[in-house]
Amino acid sequence: MSQIELAPPVAPDWHRWRDGLFSGWANGLVTLATLAAMLWLALPFFRWAVVDAVWSGTSADCATETAGACWAFVGAKFRFMLFAFFPPPLQWRPALVLTLITALLTVSALPRFWSFRLVPVWLLALVVIWLLMAGTAGMEPVSTNHWGGLPITLTVSIAGLAFAFPIALLLALARQSDMGIVRCLAIAFIEVLRGVPMIAVLYVAMLIVPMALPSGAAIDKLLRAQIGVTLFFSAYLAEVIRAGLQVIPSGQKEAALSLGLSRIQMLRLVVLPQALIAVIPAIVNLSIGIVLNTSLLAVIGIYDLLNAAKTSATDPIWLGFYSEAYIFAALVYFAICFTGSRYSLWLERKLNASNRR
Amino acid sequence: MVFPMTRHSRPGPSGPGPVSRLRTWIGPLPLLQGLLFVVVLLLFAFLGQNTADSMHRMGLTPGFAFLSHQSNFEIGESLLSYSAGDSYARALGAGIANTIKVAVVGCLLATVLGVALGIARLSGNLLLASFVHSYVELLRNTPLLLQLFLWSAIIHALPPPRGAYSFLGSIYLSNRGVYLPSLSVEGLPAVVWLSVVVLAVLAALVLCRRLFAGSAFYLPKSAGAALGALALCYLTLTSLGFAASVEIPAKGGFNIRGGLSLTPEFAALLIGLVVNASASISEIVRSGIQSVKSGQWEAARALGLKPAQILRLVVLPQALRVITPLMISSFLDLTKNSSLAVAIGYPDLVSVANTTANTTGQALEAIIIIAAVYLTISLAVSAVMNLYNRRVVLREEGKR
Numbered sequence: 001m002s003q004i005e006l007a008p009p010v011a012p013d014w015h016r017w018r019d020g021l022f023s024g025w026a027n028g029l030v031t032l033a034t035l036a037a038m039l040w041l042a043l044p045f046f047r048w049a050v051v052d053a054v055w056s057g058t059s060a061d062c063a064t065e066t067a068g069a070c071w072a073f074v075g076a077k078f079r080f081m082l083f084a085f086f087p088p089p090l091q092w093r094p095a096l097v098l099t100l101i102t103a104l105l106t107v108s109a110l111p112r113f114w115s116f117r118l119v120p121v122w123l124l125a126l127v128v129i130w131l132l133m134a135g136t137a138g139m140e141p142v143s144t145n146h147w148g149g150l151p152i153t154l155t156v157s158i159a160g161l162a163f164a165f166p167i168a169l170l171l172a173l174a175r176q177s178d179m180g181i182v183r184c185l186a187i188a189f190i191e192v193l194r195g196v197p198m199i200a201v202l203y204v205a206m207l208i209v210p211m212a213l214p215s216g217a218a219i220d221k222l223l224r225a226q227i228g229v230t231l232f233f234s235a236y237l238a239e240v241i242r243a244g245l246q247v248i249p250s251g252q253k254e255a256a257l258s259l260g261l262s263r264i265q266m267l268r269l270v271v272l273p274q275a276l277i278a279v280i281p282a283i284v285n286l287s288i289g290i291v292l293n294t295s296l297l298a299v300i301g302i303y304d305l306l307n308a309a310k311t312s313a314t315d316p317i318w319l320g321f322y323s324e325a326y327i328f329a330a331l332v333y334f335a336i337c338f339t340g341s342r343y344s345l346w347l348e349r350k351l352n353a354s355n356r357r
Numbered sequence: 358m359v360f361p362m363t364r365h366s367r368p369g370p371s372g373p374g375p376v377s378r379l380r381t382w383i384g385p386l387p388l389l390q391g392l393l394f395v396v397v398l399l400l401f402a403f404l405g406q407n408t409a410d411s412m413h414r415m416g417l418t419p420g421f422a423f424l425s426h427q428s429n430f431e432i433g434e435s436l437l438s439y440s441a442g443d444s445y446a447r448a449l450g451a452g453i454a455n456t457i458k459v460a461v462v463g464c465l466l467a468t469v470l471g472v473a474l475g476i477a478r479l480s481g482n483l484l485l486a487s488f489v490h491s492y493v494e495l496l497r498n499t500p501l502l503l504q505l506f507l508w509s510a511i512i513h514a515l516p517p518p519r520g521a522y523s524f525l526g527s528i529y530l531s532n533r534g535v536y537l538p539s540l541s542v543e544g545l546p547a548v549v550w551l552s553v554v555v556l557a558v559l560a561a562l563v564l565c566r567r568l569f570a571g572s573a574f575y576l577p578k579s580a581g582a583a584l585g586a587l588a589l590c591y592l593t594l595t596s597l598g599f600a601a602s603v604e605i606p607a608k609g610g611f612n613i614r615g616g617l618s619l620t621p622e623f624a625a626l627l628i629g630l631v632v633n634a635s636a637s638i639s640e641i642v643r644s645g646i647q648s649v650k651s652g653q654w655e656a657a658r659a660l661g662l663k664p665a666q667i668l669r670l671v672v673l674p675q676a677l678r679v680i681t682p683l684m685i686s687s688f689l690d691l692t693k694n695s696s697l698a699v700a701i702g703y704p705d706l707v708s709v710a711n712t713t714a715n716t717t718g719q720a721l722e723a724i725i726i727i728a729a730v731y732l733t734i735s736l737a738v739s740a741v742m743n744l745y746n747r748r749v750v751l752r753e754e755g756k757r
Contacts, residue, residue, distance in 0.1 A: 020483025030482045038488060180382040181390040185397060195735035196728045197696035199707055203727075207720040211411040212404040288498070295500035299700050306503050322510040330499045330507070337498035 049327075059318050073321040074328045077312040081328060084148020084303035084311070090140060093132045094151040100125060100132075101154050109343055111350065122162060129155055144222040148303030150332065152222075156297065156304070157290045160229040161237075161283075167230070168237035173267070175238065176245055186238075193235035198296050201232045206300050225302055233290055240286055244279035245271065277351065284344035288337045295333075305329055408721060417718050424449070430712055432704045434620050445713055452709030453730060459623065459705065460692040463630045467691060468684070470631060471638025478643045489639065496636035502697055504633055509625040509701045518613045527605045529613050535624040536606035539617035543600045550599075554590050561586035576669070622703040626695065634691045641687065645680035646672060685742050689735055696731075706730055 022028045052068025054061050055075075062070035074081075083094050104125055107113050133151065135141035174186035193201065205228030209219065219227075248271050256266040298307035309329035313322045373381070383390060412419050424446040431441050435451035436458055478489045496504070513532055515522065521531035529536040542550045561582040569578050594601055606616030619627070649672045657667040698705035707727055714723035 017483065020481070023481075027482055030480065031484050034482065034485045034488055178384040179386060179390050180384055181394050185394070191736075192728070192732065195732040197693040197707070197731060199696045199699065200724060200727045200731070203711070203720070203724050207714065208408065208724060211408045211721070214407055215410065215414075292498075292500040295502045296697070298502065299697075306500060306506070310506065323507065323514070326503055326507045326510065330503055333500055333503065334495065334498045338494060341494075341498060 062321070069327075070318075070321050070324055073313075073318045073324050076318060077315065077325070080149075080312050080315075081305070081309050081325065082149045083151070084308040085146045086148060087140075087142060087146065090135075090142060093135075093139070093142075094147075094149065097129050097132050097151045098154070100129065101151075101158065111347075122158075126155075126159055126162065144220050147222065149308045150305050152297070152303065153291065153294050153305040154336075156222075156226055156229055156294050157287065159226060160233055160290055160294075161287055163226075163230045164234035164237050167234040168241055169272075171234060171238035172241035172245060175242055190235045190238055193232055194239070198229075198232050198293055199299060201228045202296060202300050204228065222302060225297055225300060229290070229294065229297075233286070236286060236289075237283070240279050240282045241275065243282070244275035247278055248275055280351070281344045281348040284340060284347065288340045288344075291336055291340075292333065305332060412718075412721070415718060419719075419721065421722055423717050423719050423722070426717070428713070428716070430716060432709060433622065433702070435704065445717070448709050448713065449706065449726060452704060452706040455703070455709075456692070456695055456698075456705040456707075456730075459626055459630065459695050459698070459703070460688075463627055463634065463691050463695065464688045466627070466631045467634035467638055467687075470635035472642050474635055474639035475642025475646070478639060479646060493636045493640060496633055501629065501633050501694055502700060505625060505629040505697055505701050508629045508632075509621070512621045512625050518608065518611060521608065521613060523608075527616075529606055529608070531613065532621065533612070534621050535619040536613045536615075537617045537619070538603055538605045541602060541604050542594060543602070545594075545599050550594065550601075554587065557586040557590050558583050620703075622698075622701055625701055626698050626703045626705075630691055630694060633694070634687055637687045637690070638684065641680055641683045645676040645683070648679045649675045681745065682742055685738060689738055692734060693731060696727075 021031045048068040050068075052066060054067050054070050054072050057072045059070070059073070061067065062072060079088065079091060083091050086094050104122065108118055108122070129151075132139075133142065133147055133155075134144070171186045171190060174182045175190065177183055202225060205224040206221070209224050209227075213219065252270055252274070253266055256270040257263075261269065294304055295306040297304045298310065301307075303311065306329055309325040310322070312318070313320055313325045380387075409419050425444050427442050428445045428448045429441055430448070432439055432448060432451055434455070436454040437447070437451040439447055439451040474489050474492070477485050478493075480486060512530075512535075515530050515532045518529070518531045518533050521529040521536075523529050527538045541547070562579055565575075565579045565582040569575050591601060604615045604617075606613050606618070653671055653675065654667060657671040662670065695705055696707040699708040699711055702708075710723040710727050714720040
């Protein structure tokens with residue numbers, strides 16, 4: 001059926017503004033009240049953050065009675081907040097890691113580059129990131145205790161997603177399968193991990209795993225935390241994937257089986273491609289959740305972005321500028337996650353549009 | 358006359374026996390599945406044995422016997438009376454009570470704030486809606502832990518009680534905490550009279566529903582009944598000799614006295630959790646109301662209903678079906694998120710269990726307790742939610 005596409009008439013801008021703000025006396029009152037409340041809240045903040053702020057200088061300049069926000073502190077501790085205790089002369093390495101991650105994320109975000117070739121590329125990238133951070137032939141080794149800042153936040157999130165994905169896929173399939181024992185095991189794993197707070201999982205990784213290993217064996221602290229994050233999110237990701245599996249009509253499976261495909265082929269060629277594409281926006285949203293939740297690593301003493309920001313305010317030279325440090329960290333998190341959530345919305349629209357065709 | 362056939366006298370083949378039902382439940386590849394199960398069990402046994410060995414090497418006995426031992430730490434604040442020297446079990450109980458306290462108060466306040474924001478978002482006022490939109494985006498795209506740290510830093514940066522900020526002469530904000538006016542009943546603990554009042558109001562509302570459900574002025578009648586119950590409570594309490602009074606905090610010397618005082622840690626945690634959850638709840642309310650098709654609004658308007666009636670009789674009943682499960686899962690999130698209290702020093706369950714693990718070394722047991730409490734809450738809530746969903750689905754089918 002062909003349809004003539006006519007854009008609905010759009011009111012001129014000033015019309016929409018007038019209708020939105022002053023369509024009647026009640027609406028006008030609401031506008032004025034909101035404006036007053038916003039000014040009441042924003043003016044003191046504006047005074048603190050801009051008018052009275054100290055933009056450069058030393059901590060002595062920030063200590064005066066009238067000084068507002070001390071942005072000079074952020075300038076002085078900028079590198080520490082981004083890279084924490086990574087040895088300063090070697091900080092080009094985490095910086096390179098950040099560039100690599102940004103470039104790869106940008107490429108992977110464009111549907112035109114979507115293919116299975118991205119998987120080995122990302123795995124290779126994780127190896128390169130590891131080598132750059134840890135140091136290898138010709139590069140000075142840096143222990144994971146000194147890793148920190150934004151690279152940790154991003155790497156733990158990305159590796160978490162990458163390793164959680166195969167686990168989650170298996171869990172989702174197991175939960176849907178007609179094999180009773182397998183199904184029960186999957187349900188138990190998913191529901192236990194979704195029922196406890198993430199901090200409990202991190203405590204297990206920190207306190208119990210060293211005890212549960214055979215004597216003599218040890219796993220690096222960061223790696224243990226990574227395993228905890230991975231398992232925790234695999235449970236959530238499994239539920240996201242299961243939602244995708246559920247929207248595939250059973251007729252598709254029956255058709256595939258009647259064509260003579262094996263069950264594995266049916267999953268690989270018919271069910272999974274459709275199910276996974278349908279849940280990509282949800283996976284992007286979950287990834288944002290992972291980035292936000294890696295901040296819990298701060299509680300178990302790993303210097304992620306949030307902990308680096310917090311620690312920067314304990315420098316005896318720049319003592320106590322917590323608000324400035326947190327606002328800086330918040331801006332970094334916001335930039336990452338807001339971009340991600342806009343991207344997810346854009347993707348959803350795009351995928352919906354291509355479905356309708 | 359036809360007798361109803363009982364199950365046993367029904368002709369034809371009987372249903373599947375227990376063995377064949379178990380077969381169908383297990384499904385294909387039973388041996389391989391059994392093997393997987395055994396492998397998982399062995400893995401757990403191996404890890405458990407290692408853990409027990411490590412604990413013995415550290416001079417600890419695995420098990421929960423330590424719960425009855427005397428603890429040697431203080432807890433900053435608690436609903437249950439507790440002091441150093443009480444048993445670890447009591448300390449953990451105080452932690453659980455604190456978790457429940459912040460979760461219950463947090464859920465209530467987050468609902469109020471979230472619903473208000475959701476309505477503001479839908480109000481049609483461009484400025485208000487975009488203000489709420491940016492509030493939501495800001496909160497959803499920054500980590501909750503960071504928000505909690507920031508609230509904690511803000512509260513600790515407030516002036517001392519002497520120079521505390523005051524609002525309307527009855528609310529004080531200082532670095533020692535937040536002070537609010539409180540209702541108190543002389544001679545009765547708050548828990549007792551609060552539960553009496555809540556029960557009385559609930560009873561009045563249930564009675565009202567039985568008597569007047571569907572009748573005209575149902576809402577005003579319920580409101581009247583609730584007010585009546587409150588008045589009755591007040592009269593009963595005063596006639597029994599318990600005087601109720603509003604206590605307003607007041608500055609006195611170096612401190613603020615009277616009223617309800619919230620410690621800085623509790624205030625920071627509560628504000629952080631409420632503000633964060635209100636962002637999700639406002640989105641839930643907005644999407645729930647928008648999920649009702651515009652045809653429903655138009656039809657209701659065509660029938661001559663007033664806007665308030667449309668909302669109450671047509672839109673909300675349908676929207677609530679979408680809203681309720683999401684709302685409950687965001688209450689669960691808030692409860693689980695309250696475990697971040699450990700990072701800002703509020704003695705919730707996780708924080709007390711953590712201290713217990715540090716002082717006794719019984720980390721495994723402490724974590725098992727944490728997990729058991731949160732799992733009980735989650736599973737209980739999801740059981741209730743399944744019941745609710747079944748009821749809603751039944752109703753939906755009954756309407757067809």
